Amino acid sequence: xxxxxxISVGEIWQxxxxxxxxxxxxxxxxxxxxxxDVKISPSLxxxxxxxxxVFITSTYSGCPAMDMISMNxxxxxxxHGFTNIKITQQLSPAWTTDWMTERxxxxxxxxxxxxxxxKVMDQQxxxxxxxxxxxxxxxxxxxxxxxxSTACKALxxxxxxxxxxDYFKCH
Amino acid sequence: xxxxxxxxYTLHLADNSLIMGHRLSEWTGHGxxxxxxxAISNIALDLIGQSRNFYQYxxxxxxxxxxxxxxxxxxxxxxxxxxxxxxxxxxxxxTILKLFFFSTYQYYLYQKLIGSTDTQLSAIAEKSLKExxxxxxxxSEWVIRLGDGTEESKKRIEKALEExxxxxGEMFLxxxxxxxxxxxxxxxxxxxxxxxxxxxxxxxxxxxxxPSPKGEPVPTLREGQGVRLNGKEGKHTEHLQEILNDMQYLxxxxxxxxx
Numbered sequence: 001x002x003x004x005x006x007i008s009v010g011e012i013w014q015x016x017x018x019x020x021x022x023x024x025x026x027x028x029x030x031x032x033x034x035x036x037d038v039k040i041s042p043s044l045x046x047x048x049x050x051x052x053x054v055f056i057t058s059t060y061s062g063c064p065a066m067d068m069i070s071m072n073x074x075x076x077x078x079x080h081g082f083t084n085i086k087i088t089q090q091l092s093p094a095w096t097t098d099w100m101t102e103r104x105x106x107x108x109x110x111x112x113x114x115x116x117x118x119k120v121m122d123q124q125x126x127x128x129x130x131x132x133x134x135x136x137x138x139x140x141x142x143x144x145x146x147x148x149s150t151a152c153k154a155l156x157x158x159x160x161x162x163x164x165x166d167y168f169k170c171h
Numbered sequence: 172x173x174x175x176x177x178x179x180y181t182l183h184l185a186d187n188s189l190i191m192g193h194r195l196s197e198w199t200g201h202g203x204x205x206x207x208x209x210a211i212s213n214i215a216l217d218l219i220g221q222s223r224n225f226y227q228y229x230x231x232x233x234x235x236x237x238x239x240x241x242x243x244x245x246x247x248x249x250x251x252x253x254x255x256x257x258x259x260x261x262x263x264x265x266t267i268l269k270l271f272f273f274s275t276y277q278y279y280l281y282q283k284l285i286g287s288t289d290t291q292l293s294a295i296a297e298k299s300l301k302e303x304x305x306x307x308x309x310x311s312e313w314v315i316r317l318g319d320g321t322e323e324s325k326k327r328i329e330k331a332l333e334e335x336x337x338x339x340g341e342m343f344l345x346x347x348x349x350x351x352x353x354x355x356x357x358x359x360x361x362x363x364x365x366x367x368x369x370x371x372x373x374x375x376x377x378x379x380x381x382p383s384p385k386g387e388p389v390p391t392l393r394e395g396q397g398v399r400l401n402g403k404e405g406k407h408t409e410h411l412q413e414i415l416n417d418m419q420y421l422x423x424x425x426x427x428x429x430x
Contacts, residue, residue, distance in 0.1 A: 058220075060216075060217060060220060060302060061220030061221045061224060061299060061302060062216035062217050062219050062220025062221070062223075063220065064216075090294075091291075091294035091295055091297070092290075092293070092294035092297050093297070094294075094297045094298040094301055095298075144206060145206035145207075145209065145210060146210060146305065146308070146309055147206070147210035147213040147214075147309075148209070149209070150213075151213050151216055151217060155206065171301060
């Protein structure tokens with residue numbers, strides 16, 4: 001595909017939707033809310049290819065997937081003919097699960113990970129939290145550990161079907 | 172000079188998180204049960220991630236160096252972390268209490284640092300605070316579990332308190348660069364942290380049926396080999412050198428080595 005100067009920002013978002021999180025491969029980085037902005041910047045223009053700047057934010061400070069995500073964005077955009085790509089990592093506003101799309105939450109559920117319940121973190125959020133088991137949909141579940149297989153998840157167990165499962169923490 | 176103070180302050184925040192994170196990572200694969208092994212490894216990861224954000228900023232301010240140079244190629248006397256962070260983990264109770272004191276400190280510090288006039292420090296604080304809230308919650312629960320647990324667990328956390336208390340005063344004793352940054356609204360005035368910190372400790376200790384700590388944290392600087400120890404000014408215990416020997420070995424032996 002040859003990129004001319006008419007490519008829209010919307011088309012770039014569509015390209016980015018193909019890139020998935022390395023640790024949760026059913027979720028795209030757009031569904032996860034990692035991509036914050038896309039700019040076609042005149043100051044980045046070189047030769048004929050148009051310059052593009054993608055703003056991303058990490059889920060957690062130490063998330064080891066960020067370098068890989070940056071590289072994957074570059075690779076994908078290069079394949080679409082962009083030659084001048086800048087990835088900018090931004091910290092503020094801090095990433096929150098509120099930015100996860102509804103489509104993303106559905107995909108998580110189907111994948112066997114309970115999606116975040118509620119909006120933004122309040123300090124008591126674990127006390128009266130009702131997390132639905134992604135297998136049997138029972139709400140009779142309990143927290144096993146506040147930390148799960150990755151920084152963004154907690155470990156739960158269903159009291160009805162007894163299946164342990166990951167819960168994507170509301171953050 | 173203000174710019175020098177800002178660099179030192181940023182390095183101090185970075186070093187605190189890196190050294191604490193590295194210490195906690197020593198538990199990886201050795202935790203008492205799998206869930207807690209994973210928990211403490213996740214906390215270590217958060218802290219090391221936070222330190223990277225601070226180091227990247229410090230490198231940008233200094234110019235001509237990278238975050239890796241700052242983490243892997245500075246000597247012990249150049250590190251500005253608090254002594255508490257570098258102390259050996261000891262048993263589970265000591266590790267937990269260390270983390271609880273440290274997380275309580277970071278929790279109130281970052282809450283205030285969000286208001287910094289330096290936008291990058293403010294952004295890192297905002298990001299880190301969400302993670303530290305979790306660390307504080309987790310370590311508080313463990314202090315309560317150990318204090319209000321068995322005779323043995325209580326004995327152990329009381330012993331940990333005895334060993335760690337004298338290192339808490341350093342948190343509230345500002346170095347020159349902290350005072351300078353606080354004066355310019357870039358950093359946090361440590362005087363405002365002490366009361367919040369102390370109240371949280373008293374509250375959790377009460378829940379844990381532990382006696383309140385003796386007095387408030389006093390900046391007792393340990394005497395060591397004729398030198399007054401003060402981590403923020405680079406005067407460390409021998410334990411920091413032990414960490415650096417381990418952590419910096421690869422970069423010093425094979426300069427520029429990458430995965």
